[in-house]
Amino acid sequence: MTEPLLSVRDLKKHYPIRKGIFNRQVGAARAVDGISFDIAPGETLGLVGESGCGKSTAASSVIHLEEPTSGEVIFNGNGREGATRDPDGTHPNDVTAFDDDELMEFRRGAQMIFQDPSSSFDPRMSVGNAVGELLKVHGMSDRHRRRAIVEDLLERVGLSANDFDRYPHEFSGGQKQRIALARALVLNPDLIIADEPVSALDVSIQAEILSLIDDFQEEFGLSLLFISHDMSVIRQICDRVAVMYLGEIVEIGPVEEIFTDPQHPYTEALLSSIPTPDPRASVGGIELKGTVPSPTNPPSGCRFHTRCHKVIQPEGVEVDQDDWRGLLNFRDNVNAGEVDVEQVRENVAAGGTDPTESEVRAEIRREFDISETVDDPDLERTLSEALDLLIEGESERAGTVLSDAITTPCAQRQPDRTVHAPDHESACLRHEGRAAAEPSPADD
């Protein structure tokens, strides 16, 4: 196996939450919680996930804009190829341990493109100087040479040399993103991290920028870490995809396999969100209910279990999957005190009739997508009991009853990574029993 250009191992970034006069740390927002991936030279890895799942934090930790809490970022570019681990287990190419000079060198090897083209340029600096600033910072003191290089590069990204002296507000969003690409390229890096580079642009401009990135990648053998929440953009540009959920990578694999044969339920849900141009195609929309849990207090076990549509039923239970999901949601909402019986009663009363108890029960079931009778008699009994307690106003006891009876293995055990095909791994308990992922070579 060839040496990867970038290999990230168990990277974590936690933001401490402090309270009180002594600034005591009371917790941490685990924005990125142990992610690992490799990028080969010339390869494009897509990092995809919902807003707030830690994609951007991962990017700024990898590029060392922020100090990661723990983990390794091993960068083998810039003529540092072929290094082996030191006897004490540290890696000489670990960016997190670089000193100032090495970090300066790393800056020449890895650059970044930002999401918002309007705020990623200093409004008081001409774009030529903004691009040339990098050359200046890295010791090129010859102004004319800087200008010549930047003008050449501006032409290569599809602008004209005269644009050197113009200011950011004189350009459109797409043009600014071209300049951003020029800025990322000017030091001739091996790796570019693109943080949602096209999400602020029109679709037609998106395509132009993407093909421009593609051209440069081919010409200069760049590696790309491409962050996006847009699956169709990912499919267009990436070789491999890593799917992130709440600070963890849940599935990683070649782009074609991920799109044709997604293994993790979250990936399925993401894929079903891509609109298809065929009006007759069945809409396989998988709706994820609820909001993304807070990274300060992530769910136990598999982090996706609070929203997963394929959440596992315990042994001996076999009910309709929608009912099961509804039961779990019901349990969580009751425990959080979010089921307001009075409100439900009013809703029913709005229909014109005086609400009877059975109508209220039916309404609650409907709200949680639970069918009128659950297949499993034990569960049905528990549910009825909980509903009774709830209507009587004893929501705490209802919660206890539900919590005791309704449990899923997903909440109890953290899934390991399983291998489906070479290079295609996912982390879901439903796949346990298949071959576990062998520890990657860089781990030993």
Place this chain on the structure above:
Amino acid sequence: MATEESERFDQVDWNDLSRSGRFDLSINSLGMLLTTLPLALLGVYDWQFTGRRTPTFEFIGLDRGLETIDFFFIFTLLLAFWYLVVPLYQNPRMTRYYWKEFKRNRPAVVSLGWLAIVFVGGLFGPLIMDPPQQELLIAYQPPVFTSVVDTTPATCVGEVVSGQCQGTWQHPLGTTQGGKDVFTMIVYGMTISMQIAFITTTIVAVIGVTFGTLSAYAGGWVDEVMMRFVDIILSFPTFLMFLLILYIYGGGLGMFIVVFSLFAWGGMARYVRSKSLSISEEEFIKASRISGASTYQVIRGHVVPNAASSIITNLTLLIPGFLLFEAQLAFLGIGDSAVPSWGQLISAGRSDLSFAPWIVLAPGIVLFLTILAFNFLGDALLDALNPEAEAENA
């Protein structure tokens, strides 16, 4: 080896370049350095080698002395030239843009004209005009086009028509009770006003900006301590402090400038801090940090330039306060009576207000116009340089 260095980004030998020194002086700094050096040498010469009463330029036969405050004034002028005027010339597009925005405010353009007159008059007036002389014989001459009762002036320079002494062009704004020419004194007063304006601005800007950005970037308890220090500065009774120093050491114009500007930067520091904090959240700051720029380079290259418009506006609105305060102190008689400021002139004419009002009115109107002009200018700059407004127009 080819003499022509490659001009493509992918053919730069960085290992070679980054090993060479990072000593890279901009034209502005170079110019500043080259012009400050002779000034500093002259200052040292004046301080060490000429007598206390010997004029600085006696060695070339010029009877002209430079005080410490004059040295400072020239230094601030150089600063303004190299870091304000030259950059405007270097960035013609930006300058044109600002001018277009600025031009829309007519009163401000007139104000700028007036301030230019005061500036040029203050700078060159004393060089071409002799200092006002005491001539008791021609005391109380009226300004040109006006007349007073024949008995008011000792002797009338102009014609006497039916018992009225007519003003002449010899003394366009009349003379004082000592026979000094009011116009000449106003021109000399321009120098004082410009000195106050430039030196206080420089001191306030340098301390305020440094303190503000440091505080914003240090963060944590350093920030806390620095900002509490600013609170102390802001709540300090500067006027009482000035009186105290006046009684102990005696005060001149230099003392006034130093004391008041050393206690006036608090607001500026606070302002710059909050501005820096908001700017440092911007994505272009991240981009600059990823490029490998040091914190100093980021602050100097991005944070200060982006805060500059607000800083300049703030300073413009600060100057009128200083000018007014100097005039008030002079009027109360606690200023330096040897300094020919407008306030001193007003103060000298107040006892003659009933029969020679021009002695008070002429400098009073000039002072009023100057302060008004600074306020107009500040308002217009706020509109022209405001980045938010710019974003809306873009």
